[in-house]
Amino acid sequence: MINISRLLKENGIVYPGDPSFKIVEQQIAGYEGTKLRSAYQIFLTKNHHGTHIDFPAHKIPSGKTSDFFPLDYFINMAVLLDKRDNKPLNYSTVTEKVGAVIIYTGDNMGYLTKEETNNLKNFKTLRMVGTDSLTIDKRGANGASHRILLEKDILILEGLCNLEKVLETYGTGQFMLYAAPVAIQNTDGAPVRAFVGEAK
Numbered sequence: 001m002i003n004i005s006r007l008l009k010e011n012g013i014v015y016p017g018d019p020s021f022k023i024v025e026q027q028i029a030g031y032e033g034t035k036l037r038s039a040y041q042i043f044l045t046k047n048h049h050g051t052h053i054d055f056p057a058h059k060i061p062s063g064k065t066s067d068f069f070p071l072d073y074f075i076n077m078a079v080l081l082d083k084r085d086n087k088p089l090n091y092s093t094v095t096e097k098v099g100a101v102i103i104y105t106g107d108n109m110g111y112l113t114k115e116e117t118n119n120l121k122n123f124k125t126l127r128m129v130g131t132d133s134l135t136i137d138k139r140g141a142n143g144a145s146h147r148i149l150l151e152k153d154i155l156i157l158e159g160l161c162n163l164e165k166v167l168e169t170y171g172t173g174q175f176m177l178y179a180a181p182v183a184i185q186n187t188d189g190a191p192v193r194a195f196v197g198e199a200k
Helices: 114-121 144-150 163-170
Strands: 022-027 030-032 035-037 040-044 052-054 075-082 100-104 128-131 155-158 175-178 189-191 195-198
Touching (some): 100 163
Antiparallel strands (some): 075 175
């Protein structure tokens, strides 16, 4: 198994202009006499911090939220496409068995063009597109690439890491992607603990 989720931490990498993730200690574990006091923390975060998934409602008015997608939607046969140095995407490995494509940009602000997302949306079995970038859209693109995919119920997984290890391990071959979000009702996005493993 290879972890591909970024660690949520204070002063971690966030989308430009976003507040940092923060942990507030509400109560520290200890004793009051013989009574044990439990520890509690409050997390201050956006639902699109760290490695997260975008649901259609993120960019589409009245779009589908987390409630509409069953758990098996987040477990897919996947392939990695190498887009480092803006090389053109090679779609030849995206077969009918593939439910997810991971785009390796090598850049926190890498993005997909409208042409690339239009090509991806035409793969009938595709349910998820992931990337190591914090967003699939170029800044100022008004969410164009997001909308192209989300209108087809192709969910977007952003903020991945360790893709160099995925490429080294699986190359252009298939692997399993596990990317279930935190179970939050009626949300447009949620944190994900994503990892990959051998194809089954």
